[in-house]
């Protein structure tokens with residue numbers, strides 16, 4: 059996927075003024091937040107579950123290499139193959155080779171953020187393969203030639219009317235702009251496609267080490283079809299997706315469904331394990347798992363380790379006021395919202411994704427809802443610190459910060475400057491406020507600046523001889 | 527009314543940068559509430575900023591330097607109290623973390639964190655609420671600021687204290703846990719985003735038909751008062767402590 063993180067500010071500004079997007083976002087936010095709150099309220103031990111999940115994920119990450127080896131062994135034992143990809147390029151090369159060997163013409167894909175991360179669709183298209191997205195949201199953005207704007211609801215930025223128009227244009231039909239109408243329409247179009255696919259590529263929500271199974275959850279059942287009807291099934295997953303046991307997966311699945319969509323569990327939870335056996339009624343002839351590192355093992359050893367607990371539920375973006383105002387495309391890459399503000403700079407560069415961690419108020423609601431208790435605001439701040447160490451903050455800001463620091467360490471100077479500023483601002487005030495302040499127009503373009511009275515608290519207090 | 531013995535100490539009042547410059551009345555209100563509760567109040571002359579702008583802006587080094595200064599200024603008091611949840615969150619949560627690896631300062635940072643309080647929580651939990659004698663016959667809506675709400679759990683205290691004010695009617699806004707879009711330097715680094723979040727918040731506040739907006743952090747209040755003034759909304763804005771101390775008889779924030 060093309061990296062457009064440098065365009066954050068213009069794209070965010072545009073998003074703020076896109077009426078369709080604003081309508082879609084308002085609908086979505088209301089739904090996600092309300093449903094999650096209700097689902098969480100139904101489970102009195104939800105907080106205890108979050109804590110258990112945090113602890114368990116950390117334990118697993120501490121022995122990740124061990125669990126990955128165990129997983130690979132089990133996959134082999136049931137007749138599957140595991141491929142290790144150090145980076146996006148290796149991952150693409152492995153999958154392209156597998157498709158070529160299978161003589162594939164058509165590839166069906168279930169939703170997979172890792173496949174977006176490694177730019178798989180573009181690579182397959184270069185090889186002349188037809189890629190059919192089977193997740194409804196992915197299918198919509200594919201028709202619209204857009205990237206997904208949310209990690210669990212890729213087309214959340216579109217209104218029903220926009221989707222109906224898109225279907226009309228591509229299918230030559232006139233679907234009703236209602237959710238059931240559109241789902242039926244997409245289903246009819248996709249059904250027949252499933253039967254012509256050679257290779258099915260899915261993501262994985264979890265990989266279970268004790269059995270070698272991969273688990274995906276969907277609400278449309280497209281995952282099942284993608285992986286059972288094709289001759290070759292390829293699972294792509296980040297290395298952090300492995301969990302030791304089915305019991306572990308169950309804990310995370312409970313949290314995932316409630317946090318993501320407010321369901322007790324998603325409609326379909328699909329387990330897949332190796333190729334078709336002699337007495338299986340269906341299933342693929344070949345079963346491959348591509349385990350993608352792409353910087354993850356580096357994260358394991360650093361200050362961002364906790365980010366590897368992420369189970370990609372999307373709750374942080376659903377509760378983020380900035381995401382709610384601009385949607386996912388403004389973030390310019392695969393991962394939007396709070397989790398993306400940590401991950402994207404680590405994947406594409408602290409410089410290239412400069413704005414993401416900075417365009418955040420640190421209000422903390424994301425961290426409060428994260429099912430695996432990732433301290434997102436702290437990690438976002440940590441990225442800013444790393445940017446500071448690399449000298450990436452704008453030069454004017456760096457100078458201002460350095461001057462401010464020198465003053466703040468010298469009380470006489472600091473208080474003197476404060477007294478001066480306060481007097482100056484007081485003379486500019488009219489009716490208690492300043493309407494325009496050259497030099498601080500970033501503030502006064504949107505708001506008045508309340509004018510101070512002309513004396514600081516410290517000078518008034520000490521003038522009264524109160525103490526010291 | 528005799529005072530309980532645990533309130534015989536001296537409190538260092540932390541004069542937050544914004545309060546010091548933009549709204550001294552909040553400082554006087556804070557001091558009055560603390561004195562009414564039986565504490566001796568001192569305001570160290572040499573205090574400056576807690577360092578939060580540096581910390582959030584990426585400059586850990588500057589934040590550390592300012593943390594050490596603040597600790598040295600305040601560690602002799604029985605308690606540090608500030609009329610701001612945001613600065614307090616920095617003192618309580620970030621100082622120990624920032625100085626964790628500094629053998630000379632780690633213990634001192636934790637000791638100060640342990641006796642640092644946001645003013646409303648201090649009155650609510652350590653006593654003094656019963657001495658609030660103020661009258662404010664208005665319909666008010668209280669804005670929860672994010673740092674106080676999430677890092678310090680300030681939710682009950684302001685509401686409980688405001689319930690003691692004669693004539694005051696508290697109305698709750700919708701989406702009260704949603705950020706107002708101030709975010710410190712965010713407000714000037716990403717003005718268009720900040721404006722949109724402010725507008726969303728202001729509409730929720732106005733929908734309550736309250737006459738007055740109260741809050742516990744001056745940053746958010748300057749931002750909201752500025753936005754309300756810009757759209758000519760007939761609403762007054764005060765810091766909660768001004769109302770509790772009976773010092774909300776003057777013009778509201780951003781008014782004359």
Ligand code: SF4
Nearest residue numbers: 368369371372374428
């Ligand atoms: S960071 Fe937490 S809330 Fe956000 S997607 Fe990951 S698990 Fe979900």
